[in-house]
Amino acid sequence: MMTTPDTRNDLSKKYALSAPHSEIVEAASRIAPGKALDLGCGNGRNSLWLNQRGFELTAWDKNPQSIATLNHIIEQESLSHISTEIKDLDSLRFNGQYQLVFSTVVMMFLQPDTIPQMIADMQASTVKNGYNLIVAAMDTADYPCTLPFPFTFKSGELSHYYRKWHIVKYNEEVGQLFKTDENGNRIQLRFATLLAQKAPTKN
Numbered sequence: 001m002m003t004t005p006d007t008r009n010d011l012s013k014k015y016a017l018s019a020p021h022s023e024i025v026e027a028a029s030r031i032a033p034g035k036a037l038d039l040g041c042g043n044g045r046n047s048l049w050l051n052q053r054g055f056e057l058t059a060w061d062k063n064p065q066s067i068a069t070l071n072h073i074i075e076q077e078s079l080s081h082i083s084t085e086i087k088d089l090d091s092l093r094f095n096g097q098y099q100l101v102f103s104t105v106v107m108m109f110l111q112p113d114t115i116p117q118m119i120a121d122m123q124a125s126t127v128k129n130g131y132n133l134i135v136a137a138m139d140t141a142d143y144p145c146t147l148p149f150p151f152t153f154k155s156g157e158l159s160h161y162y163r164k165w166h167i168v169k170y171n172e173e174v175g176q177l178f179k180t181d182e183n184g185n186r187i188q189l190r191f192a193t194l195l196a197q198k199a200p201t202k203n
């Protein structure tokens, strides 16, 4: 039988949002819908996509305009199980019981001192067998970060934080920023990409 792709829930197109991050799409294929926390949600491309697939979202960002855009979509579409709040991750402690806690392309904008406690809070806020997903810029010898980000990961640094978890996926592949260099070429950097499960396998 032929099936028609379901585009009814494709809010990205309707509201001209970027597509969800590819790592979110990949992670969602293995994670049963549950409570999820989006740290630095921007306009909510990832939160909206997950919400449309049955996840209950909490989405935070420090940019009031981004949260207003997301709230507008939530209101227009009468969405439920998605809540937003303006929050500055640089001055925040949090806890909770989430199936998935994620932060895509955000940590490089945070202060270095924020990162250890934020990751500790992410881990503590994750239920047993739940997941953390992080994608963040790096500064490495072969791809030095030329942008004035307050924080970048060094090689192996992010995976080390998750050494007691089951690391489902970890890589430090080269990716492109939308920003271009003086020659008009998109700036290339390594990104630490991690999907880890809070599995009780290691001490």
Ligand SMILES: C[S@@+](CC[C@H](N)C(=O)[O-])C[C@H]1O[C@@H](n2cnc3c(N)ncnc32)[C@H](O)[C@@H]1O
Residues within 6 Å of the ligand: 021, 039, 040, 041, 042, 043, 044, 045, 046, 060, 061, 062, 063, 066, 087, 088, 089, 090, 103, 104, 105, 106, 109, 110
């Ligand atoms: C490149 S965008 C990524 C947005 C979203 N995670 C995504 O994948 O589409 C970076 C986001 O981090 C947010 N951000 C930067 N510093 C922050 C902070 N201190 N607290 C909360 N959000 C912050 C920005 O407002 C922006 O929405």
